[in-house]
Each structure stands twice: as structure tokens, then as C-alpha cells.
Amino acid sequence: SQQGEEDPQALSIQEGENATMNCSYKTSINNLQWYRQNSGRGLVHLILIRSNEREKHSGRLRVTLDTSKKSSSLLITASRAADTASYFCATDESDGGSNYKLTFGKGTLLTVNP
Amino acid sequence: KAGVTQTPRYLIKTRGQQVTLSCSPISGHRSVSWYQQTPGQGLQFLFEYFSETQRNKGNFPGRFSGRQFSNSRSEMNVSTLELGDSALYLCASSVGGSLGEQYFGPGTRLTVT
Numbered sequence: 415s416q417q418g419e420e421d422p423q424a425l426s427i428q429e430g431e432n433a434t435m436n437c438s439y440k441t442s443i444n445n446l447q448w449y450r451q452n453s454g455r456g457l458v459h460l461i462l463i464r465s466n467e468r469e470k471h472s473g474r475l476r477v478t479l480d481t482s483k484k485s486s487s488l489l490i491t492a493s494r495a496a497d498t499a500s501y502f503c504a505t506d507e508s509d510g511g512s513n514y515k516l517t518f519g520k521g522t523l524l525t526v527n528p
Numbered sequence: 529k530a531g532v533t534q535t536p537r538y539l540i541k542t543r544g545q546q547v548t549l550s551c552s553p554i555s556g557h558r559s560v561s562w563y564q565q566t567p568g569q570g571l572q573f574l575f576e577y578f579s580e581t582q583r584n585k586g587n588f589p590g591r592f593s594g595r596q597f598s599n600s601r602s603e604m605n606v607s608t609l610e611l612g613d614s615a616l617y618l619c620a621s622s623v624g625g626s627l628g629e630q631y632f633g634p635g636t637r638l639t640v641t
Binding site for chain 2: 457
């Protein structure tokens, strides 16, 4: 089952524009992470935001978390062609016991046109 | 510091065979997790090993198994391969566990014919 789901599935923008991707999840979480995957560098961790945090920044990345709406957004400012990749949100999911797993959404494919 | 390495990078097997994939984590990382990535199902968690013990597992059949050695290197085995096992298998290591920041390897592309 997918705990997190990204929206939109695909996004195409021009270099220099901002890109916003959203993630919704179903159950309560301890933290939420964003990852990027492209053919050159594989799957790379971008940022982790804890459930008691509302906003976090890292360079050109800004992540917000709204636990009441069970949603998060990733904003990439002043995008570059090198930002072209698939972006995934990941949340911790419990089976109700002591077994936990990191659950990824299907991702948003971002294309930044030069 | 060297990143996560996985071997082999590409593998072609026949249905019914078994396969073993290897993962070397970043030095000092005791947690190794395995994921399967397919176009249809996306990224799915297989299991996590920490200090040679399986700590968490996903919803995969018993044909998928793993182990971890005392140097934190991990292997994943898939027995009686099925066509649907064709996927990119990713290994990730971390300091604290499978729920924190994960450092992924380049993956092993397995094709089952």
C-alpha cells in the first residue's frame, strides 16, 4: 500500500521558475522525507522534516508539513535543468505492532526545460 | 567516504532460478535496507537488517530473504524467480535505522526471462 502519494504525477517548467510538489499520506507519522531520483545520481535524500516541525529549508528547497491535513509540499526555487528528476516523499508506516517500514509514493516527474 | 556499493549492477536470470545480490554500506552504518522498484508498484520496502538481525520487513513472500554479516555487508536472495521479480533492487544504509535518512546504492537491475 502507498502511504504517501505525490501530486502532480508530472510537472514541466522552464528554467528559473519555481516548482511545487505535494504529498498526501494516510496515517500519523513520526517524520516525512523527500528524495530525488535521476539516472545520473540514483536515489538521493533531500530533506527530513519531523512531525513537530512545520517548515524546513535546505538551499533552494523548502518543505512544509501540515499534520492536520496529512500533507506536505516541496518547493524548489529558481529551478535548473539539473533539477530534472523524479521526486518522492517517504513516510514511516507501522503494521500496528513493532514492525515499521519507510513507504514511498509513486513520485512526481519534474522536467526543467532550458 | 565511499558510498553504498551494490554488485552486480545488471543480472539476467531464467524463471525458476535463484539469485543473490550484494550490498556494502557506508562505513560505520549498521542498518541496511532493501527495496524493490518497478514501474507499476514503485518503491517497496523488502526488509531491514541491523547488527546482523532482521529488524523490519515488508510484505514480500518468503522467496525473498536476506542476511547481514558482522562487517554490515548484506546479501539478498530471491529463490524460484518469477517474471514479476524483474525490477531494480536498491540497497540503502543509514546510521540509525530504516526510518531515518537513507543513503542508496546505484541498484541492481534484475531481468527474469
